[in-house]
Amino acid sequence: MADLHFELVTPERLVRSDDVYMVVVPGSEGEFGVLAGHAPFMSTLRNGDIAIYRTAGAEPERIPVEGGFAEVSDRGLTVLAERAEVPA
Template sequence: MADFHFELVTPERQVRSEDVYMVVVPGTEGESGIMAGHAPMMTTLKDGELKVYKSASAQPESIAVSGGFAEVGDKGLTVLAESAGE
């Protein structure tokens, strides 16, 4: 499956902007695995970890996030978090 664009932004800075294989988002209603072709959606985030997979066989990279929301649209996945650490 093709890669898609992922952006992680906080009020202070843009943390990430890259093409990835999959991102697992810690939503308040459960975790969601987002890949290319995912239906448009929006969810609020709970404090937790984004898991970023750069390829199908890669080990995930975890990024701690707190608060905010995630939106999947035509341009990929945008995560607007209150804070994010690596």
């Protein structure tokens, strides 16, 4: 399966732009996972962790986010978060 293009953006900057296997997003109606080829979809976010899986079966990298929304399109997944705490 092709990789998913993922971008995480805050009002201040582009936090992450990468091709990954899967991303699990804390949607306001519950968590949802996105793989390459996912149907178009939009959701608001609740405060929580985005889990980024670089490869199938890998341990996820977690980035805490607050507010915002996520959009899945034919270009991939874009998360526009009010705030994201990137690990140092």
